[in-house]
Amino acid sequence: MKIGFIGCGNMAGAMIGGILRKKLVAPDQIIATAKTRNSIERAKKEYSIGVTPDNREAASFADVLVLAVKPVYMEEVLDEIADALKPDSIVVSLAPGKTLDWFAKKLGPDRKIVRTMPNTPALVGEGMTAICPNGNLSEEDIQLVENIFQSFGKTEITAESMIDVVTGISGSSPAYVFLFIEAMADAAVLKGMPRKQAYVFASQAVLGSAKMVLETGKHPGELKDMVCSPAGTTIEAVKVLEEKGFRGAVMDAVSACVDKGRGI
Numbered sequence: 001m002k003i004g005f006i007g008c009g010n011m012a013g014a015m016i017g018g019i020l021r022k023k024l025v026a027p028d029q030i031i032a033t034a035k036t037r038n039s040i041e042r043a044k045k046e047y048s049i050g051v052t053p054d055n056r057e058a059a060s061f062a063d064v065l066v067l068a069v070k071p072v073y074m075e076e077v078l079d080e081i082a083d084a085l086k087p088d089s090i091v092v093s094l095a096p097g098k099t100l101d102w103f104a105k106k107l108g109p110d111r112k113i114v115r116t117m118p119n120t121p122a123l124v125g126e127g128m129t130a131i132c133p134n135g136n137l138s139e140e141d142i143q144l145v146e147n148i149f150q151s152f153g154k155t156e157i158t159a160e161s162m163i164d165v166v167t168g169i170s171g172s173s174p175a176y177v178f179l180f181i182e183a184m185a186d187a188a189v190l191k192g193m194p195r196k197q198a199y200v201f202a203s204q205a206v207l208g209s210a211k212m213v214l215e216t217g218k219h220p221g222e223l224k225d226m227v228c229s230p231a232g233t234t235i236e237a238v239k240v241l242e243e244k245g246f247r248g249a250v251m252d253a254v255s256a257c258v259d260k261g262r263g264i
């Protein structure tokens, strides 16, 4: 299987890193394109894959072609590559806002198209990806796409109507979690802890807490209650978070992200 990436920025880089780490395919089975000389040289050096400025070369090489450019560049990229695609290849989009119908109008009604929403933890094998195939993919094709995304994390097949919600809760949420970790570490530094150590404590606490939700099956509220001793330290912090509107702020933030995805 040959995999192509149009664009080799943050998300494609995380996916390529994850695929190579898992040895799903050899580096010479991957080709990526970028626009600037800097990005091309960086990708060559970092991944030892084929890298070219020529999008049509990637399109004619790939059995699975991942469109990893920002939505605003999608139309010009499709116009450029449409007649260079292999006849039976699968086109995978990572872009919010661009629907399966929109792609079918650009590439033809018979083209195999998959809308996905991954996230950057792919880089460390902990990605989470929503996959929405159109009606032209066989079960085998869908399995192939799942295998690619499962090489760097978990996947769920979702309805297209859910994909913007996935952007809010998963595609974009690593950014909110990094803010949270940074803020906790800042507080620890304020109280005298060396910064490097603060990142280890804050990140491991987030990692372990997420694992508890996934592995115990317990309600997050119950897990929170297990940490809050009567008249203890934790409930003081929880009270401040509630007073400052932490939950409402998170809900508003995720909603704003979903709405933006729907409006692109």
Ligand SMILES: NC(=O)C1=CN([C@@H]2O[C@H](COP(=O)(O)OP(=O)(O)OC[C@H]3O[C@@H](n4cnc5c(N)ncnc54)[C@H](OP(=O)(O)O)[C@@H]3O)[C@@H](O)[C@H]2O)C=CC1
Pocket: 006, 007, 008, 009, 010, 011, 012, 033, 034, 035, 036, 037, 039, 040, 055, 067, 068, 069, 070, 071, 073, 077, 094, 095, 096, 117, 118, 119, 120, 171, 172
């Ligand atoms: N970053 C994330 O966390 C996530 C991103 N996504 C989606 O993934 C897609 C890519 O995002 P991201 O990786 O963050 O973006 P980046 O800006 O990091 O990367 C975009 C890449 O596209 C290249 N590029 C731009 N125009 C062209 C063109 N005409 N032909 C070929 N390559 C081109 C750029 O090249 P150069 O570097 O040379 O300018 C760059 O390598 C977007 O649709 C985004 O919404 C989805 C989920 C998560």
Ligand SMILES: O=C(O)[C@@H]1CCC=N1
Pocket: 096, 167, 171, 172
């Ligand atoms: O901000 C963005 O547009 C992309 C979508 C999901 C994460 N980053």
